[in-house]
Amino acid sequence: MDAHESSFEEAPTLDQARRQIRHYGLDSDPQAVLVAVRLMAAGARLGQASEVHFSRFGLSTGRYRLLADLEDSEGEKSPSLLAASLGVSRATVTGLIDSLERDGLVLRRPSARDGRASVVVLTARGAQKLRDLAPDHFRRLQAMVAGLSVEERTVFLDLLSRVTRGIGALTER
Amino acid sequence: MDAHESSFEEAPTLDQARRQIRHYGLDSDPQAVLVAVRLMAAGARLGQASEVHFSRFGLSTGRYRLLADLEDSEGEKSPSLLAASLGVSRATVTGLIDSLERDGLVLRRPSARDGRASVVVLTARGAQKLRDLAPDHFRRLQAMVAGLSVEERTVFLDLLSRVTRGIGALTER
DNA sequence: TCCATATAGTTAGGTTCCTAATTACAAGCC
C-alpha cells in the first residue's frame, strides 16, 4: 500500500481550477473543468481498486469482464466480438484468453464456419469461478454505491451517460 | 483506432445486470450494480481518451498532472509530495520526472534541508508547455461536460464524490 | 553517543493495456 495510503482527496479543488484558468487568462468555467478532472480522478482510483478486488480471485478486471461476457453469451463467442463488446483491442483479448486458458477457465476451438476465426468457450471451471466470486463481488459493488438513494442513482446514471457521450471531445479533430 | 472504433456502447445494460444477479440467485439491486459497472467503464474510456489527448502535446496524463501540480506549488515540490498529491507511487513519480527532465520541462535539485530529498523545479520550458496547451486543454474539458447544465454539474459533483467515497468497499477487509 | 527505526528516492521486475506488423483465410470483381 503506497499509492492510496490515505483516504483524503477531495483532490482537485474548485479553487485550484479557478486559479489555473485565471492564470492562463482563459474564460473556461471552473466548475465544468472540475467535473471533468474529478471524473478522471475517480475513474483512475476505481480502476486500481477494481484490480485489487479481482486479484482476490486470481483474476484481473479484464479477465473477469471477459468471463462474464462469455457467460452472458451462452458460454461462447469469438475473440473479435469479445474485443468489441469489452471495448478493448483484439490483441488485448488474445492475451486475456491466453491467461484464462492457462488457468482452465476458457478454451479455444476453431470456428466451424470461418477458417480464420475461433470460438472461446467457457469451461465448467470458468463458470464455477464466476459462481464463486459472485456473492462477494455483487455485495461490494452494491456497497460502493450505497451512499446514494435509488433516485440519486437514477440521476447519476443519466448524468454519467451524458458526460460519457462527451468524452469524444477529448480525442476528436 | 481499434479499441473504440464505434460510438455505441450504452455498454452494460440494466437487463444484463438483472440477468446476472438472477442467474446467481442473489438479491443485489441491479440498478446499484449498473451504476458501479458504468462508472468503471466510463473511467476506463476516459483514461484512454485522456492519454490520446495529452499525446498531442508530447505528454501523458501523468506527466501533465505532475507539471500542473508543480505550477500550482509555485514551481517546486519534492517527489514524495508530488506522489502524494497525484495519488501515484513514488516509483511512478521517479519515472515521470525522468522523462520530463529529459524533455527539459523540469529539473531536479538536491534539497538544501534534507540530504535524502530532492526538489523538482518547473523550468521556463515547462511553464511554456503548460501555457501552450492550456487553451485547447480547457476548451476540450469544458466541451466534454457541455451536455450538462450548471445545476446538473453541481448535482453530478456531489453524487460522484459520494460514490468515490464508496470505492473503498471494493478493497477493504 | 550510538543504534534502531523511519523516510526519500531509485531500481528491478511484473501487470494491463495499446499500436503496428504478420499470417491465414474469405469474398467480391474482372
Added chain:
DNA sequence: GGCTTGTAATTAGGAACCTAACTATATGGA
C-alpha cells in the same frame, strides 16, 4: 479462376502504472 482487398487472430514492442527491495540520509530514544 485468379487477384485485390478485407477481416480474424497473433506476435512484437512500447507506455503507464504497480510492489518490493535497495541505498542513503534523518531522527529519536537508551
